[in-house]
Amino acid sequence: MSKLIDEVKDSRRKYDVGSWIVPIIAVVTAMLVASVLMMAQGLDPMLAYKSLFTTAFGSSEGIAATLGKATPLVLSGLAVTLGLRAGLFNIGVQGQLLTGALASAWAGYALTNLPPLVHIALALAFGFFFGAIVGAIAGYLKAFRGVHEVITTIMLNSIVMGIVDYLASNPFKEPDQALTRTPQILDSVRLPMFGNFPSGFFLAAALAFLMWWILGFTTTGFRFNTVGRNRFAAWYAGISYKKTIFFAMLFSGGIAGLGGAVETLGITYRFEPAFNLGLGFDGITIALLGRVHPVGIIPGAILIGGMRAGAANMQFDAGVAPELVDLLLAMILFFVTAPLISRFFKNSSNRSLTGGWGN
Amino acid sequence: MITLIKRRGSYYFLAVTLATLYLYSQSANITTSVFSIAVTFAMPLALAAMVGIMCERTGIVNIGIEGTLLLSSFVAFYVAIAAKSIVIGFLVAMATGVAMSLLLALMSVTWKMDQIIAGTILNILATGLTSFFYIQGNMLPNMFRQKPIPGLSNLPFFGDVLFKHGLLMYIGFVVIITLYYGLFHTPWGLRTRAVGEHPSSADTAGVSVSRMRYVNVAIAGAIGGLCGSYLVLELVGSWNRGFTAGKGFTALALMIFGRWNPMGALAAAMFFGLAQAGANQLMINGTVNIPPQFVGILPYVMTIIVLAISAGKVRPPAAEGQPYEKGQS
Numbered sequence A: 001m002s003k004l005i006d007e008v009k010d011s012r013r014k015y016d017v018g019s020w021i022v023p024i025i026a027v028v029t030a031m032l033v034a035s036v037l038m039m040a041q042g043l044d045p046m047l048a049y050k051s052l053f054t055t056a057f058g059s060s061e062g063i064a065a066t067l068g069k070a071t072p073l074v075l076s077g078l079a080v081t082l083g084l085r086a087g088l089f090n091i092g093v094q095g096q097l098l099t100g101a102l103a104s105a106w107a108g109y110a111l112t113n114l115p116p117l118v119h120i121a122l123a124l125a126f127g128f129f130f131g132a133i134v135g136a137i138a139g140y141l142k143a144f145r146g147v148h149e150v151i152t153t154i155m156l157n158s159i160v161m162g163i164v165d166y167l168a169s170n171p172f173k174e175p176d177q178a179l180t181r182t183p184q185i186l187d188s189v190r191l192p193m194f195g196n197f198p199s200g201f202f203l204a205a206a207l208a209f210l211m212w213w214i215l216g217f218t219t220t221g222f223r224f225n226t227v228g229r230n231r232f233a234a235w236y237a238g239i240s241y242k243k244t245i246f247f248a249m250l251f252s253g254g255i256a257g258l259g260g261a262v263e264t265l266g267i268t269y270r271f272e273p274a275f276n277l278g279l280g281f282d283g284i285t286i287a288l289l290g291r292v293h294p295v296g297i298i299p300g301a302i303l304i305g306g307m308r309a310g311a312a313n314m315q316f317d318a319g320v321a322p323e324l325v326d327l328l329l330a331m332i333l334f335f336v337t338a339p340l341i342s343r344f345f346k347n348s349s350n351r352s353l354t355g356g357w358g359n
Numbered sequence B: 001m002i003t004l005i006k007r008r009g010s011y012y013f014l015a016v017t018l019a020t021l022y023l024y025s026q027s028a029n030i031t032t033s034v035f036s037i038a039v040t041f042a043m044p045l046a047l048a049a050m051v052g053i054m055c056e057r058t059g060i061v062n063i064g065i066e067g068t069l070l071l072s073s074f075v076a077f078y079v080a081i082a083a084k085s086i087v088i089g090f091l092v093a094m095a096t097g098v099a100m101s102l103l104l105a106l107m108s109v110t111w112k113m114d115q116i117i118a119g120t121i122l123n124i125l126a127t128g129l130t131s132f133f134y135i136q137g138n139m140l141p142n143m144f145r146q147k148p149i150p151g152l153s154n155l156p157f158f159g160d161v162l163f164k165h166g167l168l169m170y171i172g173f174v175v176i177i178t179l180y181y182g183l184f185h186t187p188w189g190l191r192t193r194a195v196g197e198h199p200s201s202a203d204t205a206g207v208s209v210s211r212m213r214y215v216n217v218a219i220a221g222a223i224g225g226l227c228g229s230y231l232v233l234e235l236v237g238s239w240n241r242g243f244t245a246g247k248g249f250t251a252l253a254l255m256i257f258g259r260w261n262p263m264g265a266l267a268a269a270m271f272f273g274l275a276q277a278g279a280n281q282l283m284i285n286g287t288v289n290i291p292p293q294f295v296g297i298l299p300y301v302m303t304i305i306v307l308a309i310s311a312g313k314v315r316p317p318a319a320e321g322q323p324y325e326k327g328q329s
Helices: A002-014 A021-040 A045-057 A060-085 A093-110 A116-145 A149-169 A199-217 A219-229 A231-236 A241-268 A279-289 A297-318 A324-337 A339-345 B002-026 B028-057 B065-083 B086-110 B115-133 B158-162 B167-185 B187-197 B199-204 B209-236 B247-257 B262-285 B292-309
Strands: none
Touching: A021 A045, A021 A279, A021 A324, A045 A060, A045 A297, A060 A093, A060 A199, A060 A219, A060 A241, A060 A279, A060 A297, A093 A116, A093 A149, A093 A241, A093 A279, A116 A149, A116 A241, A116 B292, A149 B247, A149 B292, A199 A219, A199 A241, A199 A297, A219 A231, A219 A241, A231 A241, A241 A279, A279 A297, A279 A324, A279 B115, A297 A324, A324 B115, B002 B028, B028 B065, B028 B158, B028 B167, B028 B187, B028 B209, B028 B247, B028 B262, B065 B086, B065 B115, B065 B209, B065 B247, B086 B115, B086 B209, B167 B187, B167 B209, B167 B262, B187 B199, B187 B209, B199 B209, B247 B262, B247 B292, B262 B292
16 A cells, blocks of 8 residues: 555656756757767867757748658657656657558558548558557557567567568569669648648647647546556556557557658658658657657757758758767757756656566 | 476477488588578677676666667777777777666666666667767778687587687677576576565665676676677678667567576577578578568567567566665565
């Protein structure tokens, strides 16, 4: 019984959004450490950051490119967030996203003679559906067989990577083309632009607000949160733990798949295995940077999308390798989760989100 | 259940032996070369699985093996070039592995952070560091060349398969056997397993849980450094971005497949090494065309199937993933 009380006490802290200062300080600290590394290479960090941020946020074309990069990141961050709210660590966002990207690319080039709106909706649905299948496998194994979701999603990532690579290099390959990639999608299925801005971003942002509403103000959301915070309390309240886990994983996979679909239909216009690498893992950083809050991940995704969008120009202006962004992301994740900063703000929310592989 | 698996294990062993004998009688040369190549495929996977076993037996989940391998292979490559010595490259790579491990231990033991996040940080950090500092177009001064062991290498079949490799491969075999012996037949192994299964009992018996975890995770890091060095200094000889290509994740699959036992993981690694080498050989012959991607995903598919079927029977160390607080029950 005392263990139960402890759990409840702990859970109050678990998703305590707490100080918004922590993520900001984490980003600033990571940038400071990165500038030391740049100086060690004899480069000028001020010039690099100036180039990075003026490219990303200084012009309307820049902002449009930033939002384009941010779109799949918002969705992969949302997928991780939804999982974490239900107490699941979905490391499989990468695989689910790839599945969705390929499925929507196939729907985009193989299905013809459809009116644009129907075609777009269908291709997005394909992305969601196939991502959800991959998520549901992990969800089923977790809920009904007790296999830890971290291990299954790691395995599924590699399985999906292999299958997707096979499909893109054999049956779905663009004919007479040396590269491993699918044909380009039809014009009718490309996501429209709102002026300069990609409409996919607004779709993703709308989904983030929808999820905020569902998680915050509906019974479904209450179920997810309760299971995530304390499965015993959920059981006591008559909430089916298994069903909730299963659907959380299914929808998490679906949202990740949608992220891949939006990337394919709005930015890359075809599937190529190398295009989407790393997006799923960025989602983990973004979810934690946004304090596991559906709307909170939007600024994080825009920031990281901006870094990705400005990285090439930074290399041109300041001679800094664009991979600096990967390094920054790693340090941001470290500083935002390590209790270094939060200790100063008396926010002791560094409780384990996950257990071992067992249960 | 244990007897069942033991019996299954011996069936598997018998089947492999019979199949090998048959193939050997058909074509001695090809069978020997396929097995010999399979061993070179299997060793890095087995060593990486040892990293996982060391960590998990002591209660720390390490999904950062991939990052440890990536960074240590990177360091092995560039230090060997800078110092013009592959031995120095190897030693510094081991130190790098230990450093990565200590970072993991700091996050998960001292700061009691979520261990999955800690491992993810290792992976992302290694990807970031290696791709940021990567410079194209460098050559190793030399590599760990094949050094047949006198006497043993003249054995038929086994001589070629096991005793005609480079130095790091032999070290790898010694490490795996030592680890097996150490885990199950020494006081240190008993303490390690106790800390991984029931830390408060170990604590009561006078074993320092956090010290044990730090030391074991550090040893695991050194093994990771050995694995990274083997890959770059003995097997491949060059380095590029994303060099380890998911071997650290395959290792997790093999660890579970081998039921957290070094010998089990070695057998699993050998099985998948053989599958890969056999598929390559079949493709060279043109007999069957198996897409290489399908051979690559075999370990993952089989692990998921095994976990799904034998859920609850494949049991990881009980205390893994949880930070230890003194006085917890």
